[in-house]
Amino acid sequence: xxxxxxxxxxxxxxxxxxxxxxxxxxxxxxxxxxxxxxxxxxxxxxxxxxxxxxxxxxxxxxxxxxxxxxxxxxxxxxxxxxxxxxxxxxxxxxxxxxxxxxxxxxxxxxxxxxxxxxxxxxxxxxxxxxxxxxxxxxxxxxxxxxxxxxx
Numbered sequence: 001x002x003x004x005x006x007x008x009x010x011x012x013x014x015x016x017x018x019x020x021x022x023x024x025x026x027x028x029x030x031x032x033x034x035x036x037x038x039x040x041x042x043x044x045x046x047x048x049x050x051x052x053x054x055x056x057x058x059x060x061x062x063x064x065x066x067x068x069x070x071x072x073x074x075x076x077x078x079x080x081x082x083x084x085x086x087x088x089x090x091x092x093x094x095x096x097x098x099x100x101x102x103x104x105x106x107x108x109x110x111x112x113x114x115x116x117x118x119x120x121x122x123x124x125x126x127x128x129x130x131x132x133x134x135x136x137x138x139x140x141x142x143x144x145x146x147x148x149x150x151x
Contacts, residue, residue, distance in 0.1 A: 001115065002027065002062045006054040009069060009123070009133035010046025013141050019043065020144065021050035022136025024129050025057055032057060035136035037144035044072045046137065048103040055110040063115045069123030069130055073107075077118045082108060 005026040012019040019041035025032045034053060038046075047070035055064065068074050076082050082104065085091070090098045090105075098104060110116075121127050124134065 002060070004058065004062045004064045005067070006051070006064055007067045007121075007129035007133050008047070008050035008054055009130060009137050010043055010048070010050050011134065011137035011141055012041065012043040012046055013145065016040055016042050018141050018145055019046040019049075020137040020140035021046045021053065022133040022140065023050045023054035023057075024132055024136075025054055026129075033132070033136060035140040037140040039144070044070070045100055045103060047073050048100060048107055050133065050137070052103065052107050052110060055107075055114060055116070058114060061113055061115075063117075065117050065119060067119050067121050067127075067130065069121050069127075071120065074118045074120040076104075077111075077116075078120075 007024045008022070010019065010021045018037060018039050020035060020037040022035040034057065036053065047068065051066055051068060051073060085098045085104065086108070090101045092098055121130050123130060
């Protein structure tokens with residue numbers, strides 16, 4: 001199974017507001033950088049979207065190390081929250097619905113295709129690839145916000 005490293009980050013200008021995501025995929029010395037932006041979203045949605053879009057780039061099942069500064073995304077897997085949510089019909093322990101269920105379902109489906117390990121990194125620190133992803137995400141927001149609005 002091919003081993004891929006995926007760095008991801010999300011950003012939001014306002015929360016909710018215009019959001020951006022960035023990802024860097026690395027395989028055998030090659031890098032692929034991707035990013036995007038959407039209106040009226042949240043930081044957590046952009047963090048998850050970065051992981052989803054990165055995994056969607058893979059053409060076959062891979063072993064993937066996902067590096068993210070999103071405690072929300074990483075801890076959901078490391079602490080087994082996603083297992084509990086699935087068992088409880090996407091309800092939390094307090095019986096309230098899990099936020100971002102659509103993205104969680106998509107991400108969980110992708111983690112069934114690939115062997116994914118989540119690793120938490122410190123955001124806005126000295127991690128080169130986390131900083132690259134942050135710049136991809138924030139630049140995507142700036143580019144989106146600078147486009148003329150449709151009337």
